[in-house]
Amino acid sequence: MCGQLRVKTLFANGKRLTAWPLRVTYLPLAGGETQVLVRAPKALFKRAVHRNRLKRLMREAWRLHQHELVVPMQVAFNYMDRTMQSYQVVERAIVKSIRKLNENNDSQSVDS
RNA sequence: AUAGUAGGUCGGUCUAUCGCUCGCUUUCAGCGAGAGGAAAGUCCGGGCAACACAGAGCGACGCAUCGGUUAACGGCCGACAGGCAGCAAUGUUUGGUCACUGGAACAGCGACGAAUGGCACCCGCAAGGGUGAUGAAACGGCUACACUGCGUGUUGCAAUCUCAUGUAAACCCGCGCUUGAGGGUGGCUCGCCCGAGCGGGAGGGUAGAGAGCGUUAGAAUGGCACAGUAAUGCGACCAUCCAGAUAAAUGAUAGACACCUUGACCACCAAAAGUGGCAAAAAGGCACAGAACCCGGCUUACAGACCUACUAUUUUU
Numbered sequence: 001m002c003g004q005l006r007v008k009t010l011f012a013n014g015k016r017l018t019a020w021p022l023r024v025t026y027l028p029l030a031g032g033e034t035q036v037l038v039r040a041p042k043a044l045f046k047r048a049v050h051r052n053r054l055k056r057l058m059r060e061a062w063r064l065h066q067h068e069l070v071v072p073m074q075v076a077f078n079y080m081d082r083t084m085q086s087y088q089v090v091e092r093a094i095v096k097s098i099r100k101l102n103e104n105n106d107s108q109s110v111d112s
Numbered sequence: 113a114u115a116g117u118a119g120g121u122c123g124g125u126c127u128a129u130c131g132c133u134c135g136c137u138u139u140c141a142g143c144g145a146g147a148g149g150a151a152a153g154u155c156c157g158g159g160c161a162a163c164a165c166a167g168a169g170c171g172a173c174g175c176a177u178c179g180g181u182u183a184a185c186g187g188c189c190g191a192c193a194g195g196c197a198g199c200a201a202u203g204u205u206u207g208g209u210c211a212c213u214g215g216a217a218c219a220g221c222g223a224c225g226a227a228u229g230g231c232a233c234c235c236g237c238a239a240g241g242g243u244g245a246u247g248a249a250a251c252g253g254c255u256a257c258a259c260u261g262c263g264u265g266u267u268g269c270a271a272u273c274u275c276a277u278g279u280a281a282a283c284c285c286g287c288g289c290u291u292g293a294g295g296g297u298g299g300c301u302c303g304c305c306c307g308a309g310c311g312g313g314a315g316g317g318u319a320g321a322g323a324g325c326g327u328u329a330g331a332a333u334g335g336c337a338c339a340g341u342a343a344u345g346c347g348a349c350c351a352u353c354c355a356g357a358u359a360a361a362u363g364a365u366a367g368a369c370a371c372c373u374u375g376a377c378c379a380c381c382a383a384a385a386g387u388g389g390c391a392a393a394a395a396g397g398c399a400c401a402g403a404a405c406c407c408g409g410c411u412u413a414c415a416g417a418c419c420u421a422c423u424a425u426u427u428u429u
Contacts, residue, residue, distance in 0.1 A: 037359065047402090056364080059364095060365090061364085064131090091364095
């Protein structure tokens with residue numbers, strides 16, 4: 001996912017959920033392809049190496065589990081812990097957040 | 113053997129599965145390439161680009177023993193002198209001129225040997241004088257400025273160029289159109305040049321792509337000679353063409369090996385401590401750190417391993 005405008009609208013209008021150590025901001029799409037964004041803030045990690053590492057872990061976990069997401073949406077994974085976590089922890093968080101995204105979407109469709 | 117000094121090298125390897133970026137090809141696939149010694153800090157110096165040409169004077173800034181080295185440097189190499197630290201190997205620090213002008217400091221004297229002050233003794237009513245011993249501290253300067261010599265045009269790849277998209281060539285105010293606003297030249301002046309628009313307000317629009325951009329043939333990289341004490345040169349010989357992302361590729365998982373720490377146990381010893389040997393199982397660890405136009409330096413960070421030279425002490429021959 002890229003483009004200043006799209007990112008801005010996602011963070012302005014998107015909903016949030018938490019799956020430690022990630023905070024997920026998402027916005028369901030009517031159609032099209034799912035767009036993803038990963039973030040490791042400079043405020044939390046001073047060194048570029050650490051930020052790169054975390055973004056790679058998040059991307060890798062997403063790559064292996066992206067097919068589990070049912071409905072297309074815009075998703076932003078935001079790393080928010082101050083310590084470096086292992087791949088296992090990140091993977092668990094990604095899986096959990098995908099499950100939550102699916103649940104939320106189901107309940108929404110039921111309501112409407 | 114122990115302790116230390118200086119310089120240098122390396123800084124994980126392999127396999128399987130699933131991926132990422134770039135290139136090529138016979139393109140639903142295959143093959144090849146894919147982070148560092150500091151890629152970092154952005155502190156110096158260049159290349160490169162733009163400013164029409166890149167001139168002169170003044171100023172400003174930087175550097176300052178001597179020689180060498182280089183594309184260049186405030187870097188590097190070698191040498192000299194003084195201070196400081198160390199038993200030593202060595203490390204560290206300082207190094208133009210003060211003749212003239214100004215400032216601070218400064219009585220005068222002084223290796224032909226030390227003024228003054230303090231001390232002791234003697235003379236004198238006193239002021240003071242004489243003799244003697246002890247003896248901290250000193251080199252011919254310091255700082256700023258000035259002078260002398262050398263160097264520097266400015267801005268930086270968000271430079272710069274091209275294409276595409278879109279709007280308002282509209283509105284208001286001020287100045288100007290050769291008797292010339294404004295600009296190039298951002299420290300100033302002169303000189304040179306461009307010149308019909310320029311500055312401000314409110315408002316409207318765009319913010320995508322490509323080149324620059326990858327050691328596509330050079331200050332190129334890696335060997336090997338040669339010259340030199342060395343930095344470095346020579347390119348004489350051989351080999352090679354080597355990351356190129358842009359919400360920013362170079363990764364994830366599993367296993368094996370290597371390395372480091374702890375270490376059952378064994379030997380010496382009466383025992384403990386200590387020293388030496390072996391190093392299974394197990395546990396833990398495996399640094400600093402991620403290219404962004406490209407090079408040469410400097411500085412800082414760094415687990416651990418290895419190599420070379422030298423110094424001191426002890427023992428043995």
